Amino acid sequence: ADLRNGLGLDADTLPQGRRAHPLLRAPIEHDDAPAKSGLIVGDVHQTQLKVQQPRSQLLENRNLATEILTDVGRGSEMLHHLIATADGDQCTNDRMATTHHFANTLFNCMRGGVFVDNGAVPVADLALFMDHRNHALHRTHAAWLSSLGEHIDRRQLLRNAAAQNDPDLERLCHEYLPLTFSRRHGDPSRPWNMFAIKVEDGDGNQILDYQGNWRDIFQNWEALCHSFPTYLESIVAKFVNASTVDGFNPSRVTRDGIDWEIPDPDNPWSNIGYWGDHQIIYLLRLLEGLNAFDAAALPNMLNREVFSYADVPYRIRPYDAILRNSKNTIEFDRERDRGISDRTAIVGSDGRLVGDQEGDILHVTLAEKLLVPALAKLGNLVVDGGIWLNTQRPEWNDANNALVGYGLSMVTLAYLRRYFAFCENLFASSEDREFVVSTEVATWMEQTLSALTTYSDRLEQPSVNDRRRKRILDWLGSAFSDYRSAVYEHGFSGKATVSATAAVELCRIALDYADHSIRANRRESGLYHSYNLVHVDEEGREMAVDHLPVMLEGQVAALSSGVLSSEEVLAIVDALYTSPLYRPDQNSFILYPARELPGFLEKNAISESDVDANPLLLALLDAGDTTVVERDSLGTCRFAPSVASTAGLAGALDQLSAQPQWTELVAAHRAAVDDTFEKVFQHRRFTGRSGSMYKYEGLGS
Numbered sequence: 001a002d003l004r005n006g007l008g009l010d011a012d013t014l015p016q017g018r019r020a021h022p023l024l025r026a027p028i029e030h031d032d033a034p035a036k037s038g039l040i041v042g043d044v045h046q047t048q049l050k051v052q053q054p055r056s057q058l059l060e061n062r063n064l065a066t067e068i069l070t071d072v073g074r075g076s077e078m079l080h081h082l083i084a085t086a087d088g089d090q091c092t093n094d095r096m097a098t099t100h101h102f103a104n105t106l107f108n109c110m111r112g113g114v115f116v117d118n119g120a121v122p123v124a125d126l127a128l129f130m131d132h133r134n135h136a137l138h139r140t141h142a143a144w145l146s147s148l149g150e151h152i153d154r155r156q157l158l159r160n161a162a163a164q165n166d167p168d169l170e171r172l173c174h175e176y177l178p179l180t181f182s183r184r185h186g187d188p189s190r191p192w193n194m195f196a197i198k199v200e201d202g203d204g205n206q207i208l209d210y211q212g213n214w215r216d217i218f219q220n221w222e223a224l225c226h227s228f229p230t231y232l233e234s235i236v237a238k239f240v241n242a243s244t245v246d247g248f249n250p251s252r253v254t255r256d257g258i259d260w261e262i263p264d265p266d267n268p269w270s271n272i273g274y275w276g277d278h279q280i281i282y283l284l285r286l287l288e289g290l291n292a293f294d295a296a297a298l299p300n301m302l303n304r305e306v307f308s309y310a311d312v313p314y315r316i317r318p319y320d321a322i323l324r325n326s327k328n329t330i331e332f333d334r335e336r337d338r339g340i341s342d343r344t345a346i347v348g349s350d351g352r353l354v355g356d357q358e359g360d361i362l363h364v365t366l367a368e369k370l371l372v373p374a375l376a377k378l379g380n381l382v383v384d385g386g387i388w389l390n391t392q393r394p395e396w397n398d399a400n401n402a403l404v405g406y407g408l409s410m411v412t413l414a415y416l417r418r419y420f421a422f423c424e425n426l427f428a429s430s431e432d433r434e435f436v437v438s439t440e441v442a443t444w445m446e447q448t449l450s451a452l453t454t455y456s457d458r459l460e461q462p463s464v465n466d467r468r469r470k471r472i473l474d475w476l477g478s479a480f481s482d483y484r485s486a487v488y489e490h491g492f493s494g495k496a497t498v499s500a501t502a503a504v505e506l507c508r509i510a511l512d513y514a515d516h517s518i519r520a521n522r523r524e525s526g527l528y529h530s531y532n533l534v535h536v537d538e539e540g541r542e543m544a545v546d547h548l549p550v551m552l553e554g555q556v557a558a559l560s561s562g563v564l565s566s567e568e569v570l571a572i573v574d575a576l577y578t579s580p581l582y583r584p585d586q587n588s589f590i591l592y593p594a595r596e597l598p599g600f601l602e603k604n605a606i607s608e609s610d611v612d613a614n615p616l617l618l619a620l621l622d623a624g625d626t627t628v629v630e631r632d633s634l635g636t637c638r639f640a641p642s643v644a645s646t647a648g649l650a651g652a653l654d655q656l657s658a659q660p661q662w663t664e665l666v667a668a669h670r671a672a673v674d675d676t677f678e679k680v681f682q683h684r685r686f687t688g689r690s691g692s693m694y695k696y697e698g699l700g701s
Contacts, residue, residue: 087227112220113182113210120151134350167306167363174237182210211254218282232290240369241308247376248274257349273392281415305363309354313337319481326390327405367435379480383464384520385545386410402688408532414557417514424507434497442496444483451475452509459516466542526575530554606637616669
């Protein structure tokens with residue numbers, strides 16, 4: 001206010017109870033004097049010692065502007081160099097395209113990092129990495145590490161490591177990624193995300209580090225590997241070594257290894273669970289990239305027992321429990337979590353890996369690591385519906401996170417189809433006619449193949465009926481459940497072999513089921529369903545599939561699957577331009593069509609016909625009991641504000657049932673109240689942001 005009124009400003013060095021707003025104040029004479037400029041610099045999060053140094057320089061009347069601008073220029077030059085190594089520099093006649101490409105590369109590197117020294121391995125940092133991961137291993141190979149020199153070519157490092165005949169040494173040399181400039185994922189546009197990129201330590205030495213959410217960092221690394229393809233093999237190893245025995249993955253990947261979410265009653269953002277589809281499409285893209293760069297790499301890795309499992313203390317409940325409650329399917333094993341922490345304190349971060357019967361790190365083949373996530377997805381295959389989302393986490397686009405439990409993903413099934421096509425070719429072309437796998441994995445694969453083969457004749461029909469669909473899932477889900485129970489309780493008992501012929505046959509028959517399901521999900525418009533809903537009847541004999549509105553993901557996945565002919569691909573493209581997914585003003589497509597949502601007073605309105613048809617609701621209204629329903633001043637009947645979920649409704653009905661005057665009515669009409677509640681709120685069809693918000697990947701995004 002003083003400034004607006006032309007009054008002077010008093011310096012305020014200690015704002016109290018409000019945000020600081022730095023302003024530069026100085027007398028300036030502007031007749032014929034040269035132009036003046038000033039700087040406001042925020043050098044925050046410093047110690048008293050480091051704050052005092054520039055303060056002393058300022059008190060000495062030193063002009064630091066030149067030094068500051070020089071430092072900014074040096075930082076800009078270093079940034080430019082980092083992004084240039086990732087091929088962010090390009091020179092075209094289209095300045096906007098050039099700038100856009102640089103920005104895209106910059107943002108990708110800010111999340112996944114960028115390799116230093118053009119991909120050469122700095123041996124001193126490799127030693128630090130190895131010591132942190134496995135103290136004993138580092139001591140054992142300290143002399144060998146010292147013999148490598150200051151830097152070593154990555155491929156030479158892997159050859160030297162293999163010659164030491166130590167699978168853990170080879171595993172860690174594969175996993176070592178000399179990355180810098182990485183930060184934890186989060187979209188800058190979202191106000192709750194805060195970031196810090198540490199590139200130097202307190203002494204000015206470069207920091208090599210990375211961290212990221214599993215479902216984000218691998219997509220960044222995939223793009224980065226177009227500039228550093230020699231690291232594809234290491235990133236594939238990093239990926240599979242962090243996946244779990246039940247075919248999923250931890251929530252975070254860091255230089256130190258892996259991390260997972262722990263339930264915390266005091267933290268509403270604390271949620272456990274496995275993200276659904278990333279281990280398929282992200283892994284596949286990495287495998288395809290590696291195969292294109294070095295066709296011999298994957299065949300040579302298939303039968304090498306140098307890969308590991310992440311020991312995440314989650315336990316997926318048995319199949320029958322998932323059927324009863326598909327939204328609450330994972331338990332956190334606190335005792336195992338404590339044991340892992342104790343082991344990690346002794347071993348290093350390798351203590352978070354699964355051990356064998358002797359307590360050493362379990363080593364398995366790449367063939368096993370490729371089969372397990374595929375078998376896990378088949379264990380949740382709802383034919384003609386998609387992959388069941390029952391691990392308490394959504395798909396790649398968490399705008400659909402409310403689909404957990406009821407949702408089926410055709411997106412994942414389409415990518416799984418492409419994955420099986422790739423693995424079929426890989427297994428068929430391998431010189432190895434048998435692959436070494438854990439005994440329990442071999443049994444699981446045999447049962448899964450038996451189930452798919454038994455019902456394969458049903459694929460000759462255009463669709464699979466609800467009862468047959470449930471029987472197929474019962475067999476597949478039970479096989480997966482039996483495998484989990486055995487491995488959770490006793491670990492892996494030993495080794496077995498599966499023939500390359502059997503592995504190829506699994507891929508081929510899985511392709512048949514995927515192809516049938518994809519074609520069954522073609523919409524009348526020519527587009528394809530992205531996500532569906534599943535419903536198991538009260539007798540548990542049938543499994544029905546219901547469809548959700550059109551989404552862009554399904555079209556991308558169908559086009560990517562490899563099942564469609566050229567004519568069918570063109571049909572999708574033509575249909576997209578006439579669909580609500582097309583934005584003519586932008587000549588582009590959106591994730592979800594924009595639509596008008598009901599107003600506040602239009603929500604939670606029970607139709608008079610539903611009220612009249614339910615004696616319990618009528619009696620409650622007549623008695624003025626608002627435990628479940630109430631009527632507003634205009635006569636509209638609504639569910640009580642305290643009944644905000646199916647669990648809340650169940651609790652309210654239980655409360656009424658305990659009162660003698662309501663017991664019989666609740667018993668007779670409870671199911672009808674449940675049906676009315678779902679009809680009013682359609683909770684099962686609620687997808688999350690994609691169906692209720694206009695921002696953050698929501699409607700019209």
